[in-house]
Amino acid sequence: MVPEYLQFLQRLQERNEVLTLMGLIGVLHPIAYELLPRRMKHVMVIWTIVALIGTILAFWYYGRGL
Amino acid sequence: MKAWAQDIRLWMLIALALRLFRIGAGDYWYDEAFAALVVRQDFRTMILALAGDVHPPLWYTLMWGWLRFTGGEVVHEGLMRLPNLVFSLGSLYLAWRIAASRSPSWLKWGIAAWMTFSPAQIHYAQEFRMYALFELEFLAALWFFLQGRDRWAAFFAATMMWTHYYGLFYTATLMFMVMWKRRSLWPYAWAVVSFAPWVAVLWAQMNIIEGNYWIQPLHPGDLIYTLIIITLGWSLTEWIRVIAAALIPGTLIYAFIHRNRKEMTFWTWLLIPSTMAGLVSIVWQPVWLHRGFLPLSPVLAMVVLESWRKRDVRLFFGTIWGSLLALLVGLYYVGYWNGRSDFSLWIAPLIEDNWEGEPWLLTSDGLMVGLQLYHPEIPAYRIITCKNPPGYLSWITKAALFPKPIDFEMALDKWERFWLVHDRFPFTPKCEAQQIEKWTEMATREISMGKHKLGWTKAWLITEGP
Numbered sequence: 181m182v183p184e185y186l187q188f189l190q191r192l193q194e195r196n197e198v199l200t201l202m203g204l205i206g207v208l209h210p211i212a213y214e215l216l217p218r219r220m221k222h223v224m225v226i227w228t229i230v231a232l233i234g235t236i237l238a239f240w241y242y243g244r245g246l
Numbered sequence: 247m248k249a250w251a252q253d254i255r256l257w258m259l260i261a262l263a264l265r266l267f268r269i270g271a272g273d274y275w276y277d278e279a280f281a282a283l284v285v286r287q288d289f290r291t292m293i294l295a296l297a298g299d300v301h302p303p304l305w306y307t308l309m310w311g312w313l314r315f316t317g318g319e320v321v322h323e324g325l326m327r328l329p330n331l332v333f334s335l336g337s338l339y340l341a342w343r344i345a346a347s348r349s350p351s352w353l354k355w356g357i358a359a360w361m362t363f364s365p366a367q368i369h370y371a372q373e374f375r376m377y378a379l380f381e382l383e384f385l386a387a388l389w390f391f392l393q394g395r396d397r398w399a400a401f402f403a404a405t406m407m408w409t410h411y412y413g414l415f416y417t418a419t420l421m422f423m424v425m426w427k428r429r430s431l432w433p434y435a436w437a438v439v440s441f442a443p444w445v446a447v448l449w450a451q452m453n454i455i456e457g458n459y460w461i462q463p464l465h466p467g468d469l470i471y472t473l474i475i476i477t478l479g480w481s482l483t484e485w486i487r488v489i490a491a492a493l494i495p496g497t498l499i500y501a502f503i504h505r506n507r508k509e510m511t512f513w514t515w516l517l518i519p520s521t522m523a524g525l526v527s528i529v530w531q532p533v534w535l536h537r538g539f540l541p542l543s544p545v546l547a548m549v550v551l552e553s554w555r556k557r558d559v560r561l562f563f564g565t566i567w568g569s570l571l572a573l574l575v576g577l578y579y580v581g582y583w584n585g586r587s588d589f590s591l592w593i594a595p596l597i598e599d600n601w602e603g604e605p606w607l608l609t610s611d612g613l614m615v616g617l618q619l620y621h622p623e624i625p626a627y628r629i630i631t632c633k634n635p636p637g638y639l640s641w642i643t644k645a646a647l648f649p650k651p652i653d654f655e656m657a658l659d660k661w662e663r664f665w666l667v668h669d670r671f672p673f674t675p676k677c678e679a680q681q682i683e684k685w686t687e688m689a690t691r692e693i694s695m696g697k698h699k700l701g702w703t704k705a706w707l708i709t710e711g712p
Contacts, residue, residue, distance in 0.1 A: 182679045184700050188672030191700075196467025199491040203470040206492030210500040235492070242488055 198242045205231045254342050257358040261338050264362065265331045265371040268579060270324025272586025273620070276612045278323075278374040279589070280639070283619050283647060285309045286320045291646050297447050298454055298642025304408035305376035321620060323374065330378035334371030337378070338362065340385040341544040344392065348509075348552070356551040357544060365479035365574045366543060373585055377540050380410045384541030388515070391420060400433035407441045411448065412538035415519040422518060423511070452531075454640045464527040464534050469520075470495060472536040476543045478570070480585060481578035486570075493570070497563060498546070501553035512549045516542055589616045592696045596665065596705045597621065600693055604707070607657055609678060610669030611638045613703070614648060627652045629666070632677035654685055662710045671701035 212227045274282055284295050285306055292310060296303050309329065318325050338361040345357040361367055370377040387402035403420055406413030421434045473494045474487060482490060505513065520539065527534045554560045578584050593616070605625040608614045617626045628644060628651040644651065657664055666689070668682050686692070689706035696703045 182670065182672070182674045182676055184670065184674070185672045188700050192462060193465075195471070196465040198488060199467035199470040199474075200465070202488055202491035203466070203495045206494065206496035207499050209492075209496050210503060214500065214503045238488055239485070242484065 194242065198238045201234060201238050205234050252355055254339065254358060257342070257355075257362050258335055258338060261335055261362040262331075264368055264575070265334060269327050269331065269372050270322070272323070272581070272584075273589040273616070274323060274374060275585050275587040276615065278585075279587075279612075279615045279619050281306065281309070281374050282320045282326065283615050285313050286619075287647070295643045295646035297450065298640040298644075298646065300451055301376065301410060302408050302413075302444055302448070304405060305379050305410075308379070309374075327372055327374050330373065330375075331371045333378035333382045334367060336382045337367070337385050337544070340382065340389050341548075344385065344389055344544075345548060345551075347392065348548070350552075350555065353548065353551055356554075357547055360547040360551070361544060363571045363575055364477060364543065364547075365481050365571070365578045366476055366540065367479075368575065368578060369479040369481070369585055370537075370540060376409050377537055380406065380413070381541040381543070383409060383413070384416055385544065387416070387420060388545075391423065392511075394429070396424065396429060396433045400437040403434060404437040404440045407437070408444070410538060412519070412523070412535070412541075415522045415538075416541065418522065419515060419518040423514065454642065463532050464524060468534055468536075469524075472534070472539050473498070473546075475536040476540050477546065478574055479578065481574050481582050483577070483582060486574070490570075493566070497550055497567075500563075501550045504553035504555070505549065506552055512545050512552075515545050516549065587616075589620065592703065593617070593621075595693055595695050596667070597624070600691070600705075600707075601665070605657075605661055605664045606667055606705075607652065607654075607664055608667045608669075609682070610667070610671075610703075611644070613667060613669055615639075618648065627657075629654060629657070631675075632681060633675040635673040635675050635678070637673055654681075658708070658710070664708055665705050666708055667695070667703065667705045669701065669703045674701075 208227065209231060212224050216223055273279075280299075284292050287295065289310060292306060293303060296306060309326070312329055313320055313326070316325055320326060338358065341357050341361050342354050345354040370381070383402045383406045387399045387406060390396070390399035390402065399420065403413070403417040406416055417434065417437060421431060424431055424434060470491050474482070474490050477494060478490055502513070519542070523534050523538070550563075554563055593613070601624075605627060606617065607627050607629040608617070609629055609631055611628070614626060614628050617624055626649075628648050630651050630653050634641065639647075652660075666682075666685060670679070685708070686706045688708055690709045691707040693705045693707075694702065695705055
């Protein structure tokens with residue numbers, strides 16, 4: 181395949197990785213919010229910070245290729 | 247809920263307006279152009295061409311009839327796309343009926359709003375391909391199944407299989423649900439038998455495309471990408487897509503946590519076909535096709551809406567999703583990427599300024615299909631290259647649709663002057679790139695026709711002698 185093919189595959193891989201990461205953030209958010217017992221709500225705060233960092237990373241990672 | 251929101255006629259009217267607006271705008275994109283070229287052939291040639299491709303023939307047959315009924319030109323995009331608009335309105339109506347048969351009472355207008363404004367629904371209503379019909383058949387089968395009218399459900403299951411191979415997954419799901427409800431499987435057995443005549447063709451098609459299809463091996467990201475495509479369509483910018491990748495699974499998980507535990511039918515409808523497609527992709531060959539899941543979009547919306555039982559939850563999710571849909575419908579008409587092509591602009595540099603009646607030799611099926619469709623007056627030939635890359639038509643389909651392909655050496659013997667047009671894209675095989683390099687050494691003129699992120703199109707004038 182031509183060099184563009186490798187570039188294409190890499191882009192596809194990056195897209196899939198970013199979508200998976202964001203998907204995980206999306207999936208874990210309601211789980212943490214809905215299913216954690218009331219006394220463990222501080223975990224939700226930590227999780228939200230982690231999710232925000234994850235989102236920023238995803239944007240940075242994906243943005244390089246745009 | 248206000249009375250007007252409960253009136254399906256109002257939603258149908260809004261949906262009609264949204265789907266009619268700019269329905270004829272833009273040229274066909276590759277897949278649409280292929281469909282248009284296929285239905286323009288006589289019936290026998292059409293079936294021969296399809297036998298080398300990846301879809302069954304029902305929708306093509308209907309469009310073959312539609313073209314002849316209207317007596318129109320296949321390049322009249324708006325007219326040709328019109329039946330899909332009607333199928334899409336039918337889907338809106340059926341989704342409304344299905345939702346109306348379930349509680350809570352506001353579910354039906356929620357679904358009506360979703361079907362009316364979902365950019366994916368608008369996109370497929372305006373696209374000259376089989377997906378709007380496929381969704382309608384699926385919803386009809388589901389509606390009759392829920393009513394306990396298995397003969398009609400089986401009839402639509404059969405039409406589903408003749409429209410798109412994902413119909414096989416949905417029919418299997420339907421049969422599983424029928425067994426679960428301890429009803430007779432006989433009507434469905436007839437549906438399966440009715441599909442039998444095409445099974446040999448399906449088998450041959452799968453062997454033709456094996457290793458030569460554009461679908462890549464399955465990755466978890468594909469699942470999320472599919473959810474995005476069947477709900478929000480294609481008009482997202484890359485950044486909105488990243489956000490949607492979190493929003494959609496998040497909304498779904500919320501829906502699952504707050505699901506109606508007594509009624510899990512619709513969750514089953516989502517899980518069985520997608521699990522089957524995933525397993526086939528892992529065990530055999532990649533068949534995970536996002537568009538194939540479009541019929542599940544209303545089911546997805548229903549399980550989500552059913553979970554918004556509290557008023558403040560409806561307000562929270564409704565605001566987010568409402569704003570997103572408004573933004574994306576806007577982007578759809580602006581044309582961020584709504585599936586339309588600018589084929590005419592693409593070939594303009596050659597056809598308008600440089601072409602003096604010479605034959606065109608093309609390395610790309612996409613350009614070949616577009617040229618045959620929009621410019622049959624140009625003597626265009628597919629040049630024989632070293633390898634048929636993924637995403638291209640099989641040689642069986644090419645043989646049915648295109649003039650006999652030609653070898654470069656033969657072309658040199660046959661014509662004093664001709665244009666060599668090459669489309670460079672990620673799947674171009676290396677040996678083809680080398681062939682082009684060699685062939686263009688004798689070119690006397692080079693024209694750049696277009697450029698995109700991962701490729702370009704160029705034309706070279708090859709003449710005998712300097």
